[in-house]
Amino acid sequence: MADAHAGRRLGRATVYDVARRAGVSQTTVTHVLTGKRPVSEATRERVYTAISELDFRPNEMARALRRQRSHSVALVIPNIAHAIAPMFARHAGVRLRGSGYQLTIHETDGRGDVTREVVESLASWSVDGAIFSGFTLDADMVDLLRRRGMPFVNAGIDDDLPHDWHTVRLDQAAGIRAAVELVAGRSEDPIAYAGGPLGSASAELRRSAFSLSMADIGRHHDDELMTSGDYTWADGRDAGSALLASGRPFGAVVCANDLIALGVISTLTQAGLRIPDDVLITGFDNIEADGMVHPSLTSVETFPDRLAELSVDVLLTAITDRATQARAVVVERELVRRESA
Amino acid sequence: MADAHAGRRLGRATVYDVARRAGVSQTTVTHVLTGKRPVSEATRERVYTAISELDFRPNEMARALRRQRSHSVALVIPNIAHAIAPMFARHAGVRLRGSGYQLTIHETDGRGDVTREVVESLASWSVDGAIFSGFTLDADMVDLLRRRGMPFVNAGIDDDLPHDWHTVRLDQAAGIRAAVELVAGRSEDPIAYAGGPLGSASAELRRSAFSLSMADIGRHHDDELMTSGDYTWADGRDAGSALLASGRPFGAVVCANDLIALGVISTLTQAGLRIPDDVLITGFDNIEADGMVHPSLTSVETFPDRLAELSVDVLLTAITDRATQARAVVVERELVRRESA
DNA sequence: CTGTTAGCGCGTTCAC
DNA sequence: GTGAACGCGCTAACAG
Numbered sequence: 001m002a003d004a005h006a007g008r009r010l011g012r013a014t015v016y017d018v019a020r021r022a023g024v025s026q027t028t029v030t031h032v033l034t035g036k037r038p039v040s041e042a043t044r045e046r047v048y049t050a051i052s053e054l055d056f057r058p059n060e061m062a063r064a065l066r067r068q069r070s071h072s073v074a075l076v077i078p079n080i081a082h083a084i085a086p087m088f089a090r091h092a093g094v095r096l097r098g099s100g101y102q103l104t105i106h107e108t109d110g111r112g113d114v115t116r117e118v119v120e121s122l123a124s125w126s127v128d129g130a131i132f133s134g135f136t137l138d139a140d141m142v143d144l145l146r147r148r149g150m151p152f153v154n155a156g157i158d159d160d161l162p163h164d165w166h167t168v169r170l171d172q173a174a175g176i177r178a179a180v181e182l183v184a185g186r187s188e189d190p191i192a193y194a195g196g197p198l199g200s201a202s203a204e205l206r207r208s209a210f211s212l213s214m215a216d217i218g219r220h221h222d223d224e225l226m227t228s229g230d231y232t233w234a235d236g237r238d239a240g241s242a243l244l245a246s247g248r249p250f251g252a253v254v255c256a257n258d259l260i261a262l263g264v265i266s267t268l269t270q271a272g273l274r275i276p277d278d279v280l281i282t283g284f285d286n287i288e289a290d291g292m293v294h295p296s297l298t299s300v301e302t303f304p305d306r307l308a309e310l311s312v313d314v315l316l317t318a319i320t321d322r323a324t325q326a327r328a329v330v331v332e333r334e335l336v337r338r339e340s341a
Numbered sequence: 342m343a344d345a346h347a348g349r350r351l352g353r354a355t356v357y358d359v360a361r362r363a364g365v366s367q368t369t370v371t372h373v374l375t376g377k378r379p380v381s382e383a384t385r386e387r388v389y390t391a392i393s394e395l396d397f398r399p400n401e402m403a404r405a406l407r408r409q410r411s412h413s414v415a416l417v418i419p420n421i422a423h424a425i426a427p428m429f430a431r432h433a434g435v436r437l438r439g440s441g442y443q444l445t446i447h448e449t450d451g452r453g454d455v456t457r458e459v460v461e462s463l464a465s466w467s468v469d470g471a472i473f474s475g476f477t478l479d480a481d482m483v484d485l486l487r488r489r490g491m492p493f494v495n496a497g498i499d500d501d502l503p504h505d506w507h508t509v510r511l512d513q514a515a516g517i518r519a520a521v522e523l524v525a526g527r528s529e530d531p532i533a534y535a536g537g538p539l540g541s542a543s544a545e546l547r548r549s550a551f552s553l554s555m556a557d558i559g560r561h562h563d564d565e566l567m568t569s570g571d572y573t574w575a576d577g578r579d580a581g582s583a584l585l586a587s588g589r590p591f592g593a594v595v596c597a598n599d600l601i602a603l604g605v606i607s608t609l610t611q612a613g614l615r616i617p618d619d620v621l622i623t624g625f626d627n628i629e630a631d632g633m634v635h636p637s638l639t640s641v642e643t644f645p646d647r648l649a650e651l652s653v654d655v656l657l658t659a660i661t662d663r664a665t666q667a668r669a670v671v672v673e674r675e676l677v678r679r680e681s682a
Numbered sequence: 683c684t685g686t687t688a689g690c691g692c693g694t695t696c697a698c
Numbered sequence: 699g700t701g702a703a704c705g706c707g708c709t710a711a712c713a714g
Binding site for chain 3: 355371377402407408
């Protein structure tokens with residue numbers, strides 16, 4: 001009988017080649033590979049030998065086409081080089097590989113149109129699910145994802161709205177509260193707040209967490225001692241100047257992130273104030289630089305590893321069991337004490 | 342006549358659906374999509390209408406299977422969260438998307454066995470080519486890549502050996518030389534060197550670049566004023582202590598990287614020395630923290646964007662024209678002057 | 683426990 | 699300028 005497959009073999013061995021060499025059918029080879037049905041010990045043995053002799057590897061594209069899923073998960077983020085994104089990506093990747101999945105990374109630059117385009121493309125790549133991290137999905141996008149039947153989780157979001165999709169939140173408020181309690185316990189003087197940009201959900205949340213925490217511990221906050229600006233070192237310097245210019249005395253500055261804190265320290269130090277003797281400073285994010293500056297910066301740690309692992313776990317559950325109700329997980333934050341407070 | 346394809350449509354529209362709706366054949370739809378053969382204006386119009394009406398998107402897995410290439414390239418790195426890796430990944434991704442490619446990232450933790458496994462898997466994903474960054478490929482791996490017919494480029498390597506494959510090197514020596522010349526022009530006192538780990542190719546290269554540069558400008562280097570240690574802040578602190586303990590006077594410390602430099606500054610400052618008045622300090626890598634410390638750190642910049650773009654360009658050329666001779670590109674480095682020197 | 687057969691959705695001959 | 703038909707390599711009914 002003519003061999004329909006003979007004479008191919010330009011590149012790598014196929015299941016068919018393995019089957020022929022092992023003297024079995026393609027089906028059997030597949031089932032040795034996937035373990036989806038029992039194969040006799042002897043046959044399996046022969047198949048494995050053939051596989052290693054031919055240096056066979058299943059073609060993942062063919063698999064994905066056939067199965068309609070690629071055993072890969074997408075991470076969709078604004079910027080892979082930003083803040084905790086690299087750590088998040090790293091830990092998510094490790095966790096996923098542990099479960100037999102591959103991670104692909106897609107940047108959006110924070111643009112909605114790009115995000116939409118990415119989502120559309122994910123479906124055509126047979127991606128099994130997606131993790132959206134570092135921003136909150138809008139209703140349109142959620143709708144699109146659902147229409148495409150793509151399981152997803154929205155991770156690292158820092159608003160405090162209720163959402164009816166899987167979320168893994170960062171507990172902003174708890175971090176700020178810990179910082180407030182720390183400095184309040186160490187200084188009777190007024191406590192200042194160097195905040196993030198007005199209008200940013202995350203910044204507003206941190207700001208109100210500050211006010212609430214102050215009220216909770218019976219301390220009055222002074223609006224003159226609250227600044228706002230971008231999450232940058234330069235704006236942190238400005239914040240420091242503004243606080244000094246206010247003429248109000250203050251014994252501590254709780255900052256909305258580390259870059260701002262470092263800027264504040266820079267200004268105050270230049271003005272002759274000593275940290276932490278004259279003013280206590282706390283940051284937020286616990287970036288690498290915190291331990292390398294003088295004074296080293298007390299900061300609120302986000303756990304990118306926990307965040308990533310929880311996100312992956314939630315997603316994998318959603319992939320396996322598409323009917324699960326929307327889960328909302330919260331990742332705690334923790335104060336890392338250093339010299340500045 | 343029975344329609345063999347009728348009744349499917351569980352998920353997304355296929356070329357066949359588009360063809361039927363536009364009243365043409367699959368073939369024509371494909372050719373409208375790929376532009377690989379002329380299609381009359383009228384037909385094309387009808388096809389496009391059908392495409393948008395059905396919200397059609399080609400299934401990338403089917404394409405990849407058919408074409409034996411996925412229009413994607415792999416970035417293989419030890420650790421996505423390390424040093425310039427995030428920036429590299431970002432710029433490589435942007436550049437690739439600009440050319441219609443998708444980037445996938447694969448971490449190896451610096452382990453040879455993982456690297457090998459990754460390479461094997463790349464072939465089965467029909468990846469078009471690979472960028473290996475942050476380490477030098479060994480002969481075995483190169484051999485494997487060639488057997489698999491996978492175009493690749495080895496980027497961000499910092500040894501100075503000749504290689505017969507596509508490379509994009511970092512010019513270590515030029516950066517060190519610039520630092521030496523800068524501090525030599527500003528201080529007549531002996532120049533110290535705080536180096537990286539003994540035995541690391543990169544560290545050895547930087548160290549010898551230091552010695553050579555010193556010789557070139559007619560300055561004698563003192564072995565007592567040369568330290569070694571890991572590329573960490575802690576080891577930088579030790580380096581600073583060692584230099585002080587040597588009892589030799591020195592007017593500058595050229596450091597093998599920024600973390601070491603920040604550690605050195607930390608120690609020297611604590612010992613009462615003023616930077617840059619008493620001692621000039623230079624770093625290497627130009628990390629984000631450099632601009633946020635006091636004094637801010639003069640450092641040697643690596644251009645991750647240039648490195649990434651050149652790597653992509655070399656790779657794409659190799660993919661297009663597999664016969665090109667091994668290319669060796671060098672990315673310059675540049676001194677960024679700040680307060681410390 | 684094993685084999686036969688029919689596609690997954692597309693690109694690409696070969697024919698007209 | 700357009701179609702019919704085949705197969706990329708694999709998995710999954712269906713059969714025995």
